[in-house]
Amino acid sequence: MKMTALEKHFVNKAAHARNVAERAVQLLERINPSPGWRYLDVGCGIGAAASEIAKGGLLDVTGIDVDPKQIVEAQRGVTGDNLHFRVMDATGMDFRDGQFDIVATNMVTHHIPNWERAFSEMVRVLHTGGYLIYRDHVFPSWLARIGRQILRFMGMPSANAIESLAAKAGLTKIYELRQPRVVTAIWVKNA
Numbered sequence: 543m544k545m546t547a548l549e550k551h552f553v554n555k556a557a558h559a560r561n562v563a564e565r566a567v568q569l570l571e572r573i574n575p576s577p578g579w580r581y582l583d584v585g586c587g588i589g590a591a592a593s594e595i596a597k598g599g600l601l602d603v604t605g606i607d608v609d610p611k612q613i614v615e616a617q618r619g620v621t622g623d624n625l626h627f628r629v630m631d632a633t634g635m636d637f638r639d640g641q642f643d644i645v646a647t648n649m650v651t652h653h654i655p656n657w658e659r660a661f662s663e664m665v666r667v668l669h670t671g672g673y674l675i676y677r678d679h680v681f682p683s684w685l686a687r688i689g690r691q692i693l694r695f696m697g698m699p700s701a702n703a704i705e706s707l708a709a710k711a712g713l714t715k716i717y718e719l720r721q722p723r724v725v726t727a728i729w730v731k732n733a
Contacts, residue, residue, distance in 0.1 A: 559587075559588060559590035560590065562587075562590050562591050562648060562649075563590040563591045563593070563594035563595075564594075565591075565648065565677070566583075566591035566594060566595060566646060566648065566675075567591075567594055567595065569646070569675050569677075569717075569726070569728065570595060570644070570646075570675070572716075572717050572728060573644065573673050573675075573728065575600065575601060575643065575644060576643075577600050577601075578600075578601070578602065579600075579601050579602070579643035579644060580601070580602045580603075580604070580641065580642045580643050580644070581595055581601045581602065581603045581604070581642065581643065581644045581645075581646065582603075582604050582605075582606070582637075582641075582642040582644070582645045582646065582664075582667065583595070583603065583604070583605040583606070583646055583647075584606055584632050584645060584646065584647040584650060584660070584664055585606070585607055585608075585632060585647055585648070585649075585650030585651075585653070586605030586606060586607050586612070586613075586616060586627065587607055587609075587612050587616070588612055588615040588616050589605050589612075589613075589615070589616025589617070589620075589625075589627055591605075591646070591648065592604070592605035592616070592625060592627070593616075593620075593625060596622065596624050596625035599622065599624050601624065601644075602624045603624060603625050603626070604625075604626045604627070604628065604642075605625075605626070605627045605628075606627070606628050606629070606630040606632070606635070607627075607629065607630070608629065608630070608631050608632070609629075610629045613627050613628065613629050632647075632650070632654060632660035632663060632664070633654065633656050633659040633660045633663060634659075634663065635663045635666075635667055637667045638667070639666055639667065640666075640667070640668065640669035640670065640672075641667050641669070642667050642668055642669065642672060643668075643669060643671075643672045643673070644668075644672060644673045644674075644675065645664045645665075645667060645668045645672070645673075645674050645675070646674075646675035646676075647660075647664065647675070647676055647677070647678070648675075648677045648678070649677060649678050649679070650678060651676075651678045652678055652679045658703070658707060661676075661704070661707050661711075662707070662711070664676075665711040665713065665731065668731050669731070670731055670732065670733060671730065671731065672730070672731050673716075673728055673729065673730055673731075674708075674713060674728070674729045674730075674731065675727075675728050676704070676725075676726070676727050676728075676729070677724065677725070677726040677727075678724070678725065679723055679724055680700055680701045680704065680723060680724065680725045701720070701725055704725065704727070708727075708729055711731070712731060712732045712733035713729035713730065713731055713732065714729060714730050714732055715727055715728070715729050716728050716729065716730055
């Protein structure tokens with residue numbers, strides 16, 4: 543699901559984009575990536591986090607978003623050959639299995655009605671030993687069940703559902719921060 547014009551108005555503001563980029567860098571520091579690793583930003587929007595991660599040339603960074611207008615904005619001013627942006631749906635990524643060392647997503651899955659499929663795709667394109675960085679709104683399980691019936695155009699991830707998907711995918715959690723209605727987690731892919 544693409545964001546509404548009103549949502550874009552707020553999330554594309556410079557101050558918000560800076561905060562998103564800073565948070566992405568802070569989470570990446572928990573992993574200590576090696577030069578040349580491939581980093582995928584799922585739901586990259588205007589590319590603030592991807593652009594910041596690509597600075598310095600340590601990582602090869604790809605940002606994807608379902609909204610072509612966001613990708614056009616992200617591509618403005620791209621320099622260097624380690625930063626790429628593509629229009630792509632997170633529920634059916636056009637990448638081979640295990641292509642990335644790090645897959646990151648920030649406040650995206652609640653926009654995707656079939657968020658579980660998007661989560662599975664993120665795991666699929668992550669190679670064994672790679673890291674999944676996830677941050678998004680979460681809902682109590684009872685509210686997620688009801689919300690799926692009423693708000694079919696949205697994703698309604700719950701902490702329990704995320705944990706279940708991660709366990710089934712063979713992910714081991716190495717970091718978690720739970721805040722009211724938001725979860726941030728980093729997993730490593732074991733198999």
